[in-house]
Amino acid sequence: MQIETSRLRLRRFLPCDIPDFAAYRSDGEVARYQNWDFPLPLASARRLVGEYSRRDPARPGWFPYAIELKEDASLIGDVAVNRHPGGLKAELGFSIARERQGCGYASEAVRGVLGELFTQGLRTAVAECDVRNTRSARLLEHLGFTYVRQHSVFVREKRERTQLSEFALPAERWAVLKGQ
């Protein structure tokens, strides 16, 4: 299940990730448009990492890949994949620690995961982000996703109603972009 890109290793979460995972999940900038409980105490990070490390990436449901920077083996974020039953559709989510943003790591990590999913027969990748999350929308569009629609949701963790933009990337478009 491990995915290698030029600078990154996408792998299962490990116990050594707990402090860095708790740190970026507790950063208000990273959490701003995510539906997380925030901040994330170390004990909760330990429980979550333990739970993530037992999940099977081939099964339906969310599987978070830890993003490890090869040069120093540090955890810099995660790409989470929610495979729908049947394996034809999957939703993606992503986070990068604030001090590691702006270096192309999210683009590289998400592209690596998409490559793996489409090779395994995925037909459509989808992603949603808060309409105010312009960095995330820009990233999705750079990767080839196209805007589908907007819908309104109540985010329990933030106690607010907000608009989400939905994006999609069909396998046919991925194949064209990959060939360019």
Ligand SMILES: CC(C)(COP(=O)(O)OP(=O)(O)OC[C@H]1O[C@@H](n2cnc3c(N)ncnc32)[C@H](O)[C@@H]1OP(=O)(O)O)[C@@H](O)C(=O)NCCC(=O)NCCS
């Ligand atoms: C959205 C988010 C994941 C982007 O992460 P990132 O690692 O900064 O993204 P990238 O570095 O790949 O791209 C960001 C910018 O860096 C630029 N960049 C810098 N170096 C680059 C490189 N070597 N290769 C590619 N792009 C590079 C990109 O062009 C892009 O520029 P733009 O924003 O002007 O379009 C990050 O801001 C984040 O974690 N936000 C909080 C969590 C969140 O909201 N997640 C999304 C929920 S839907």
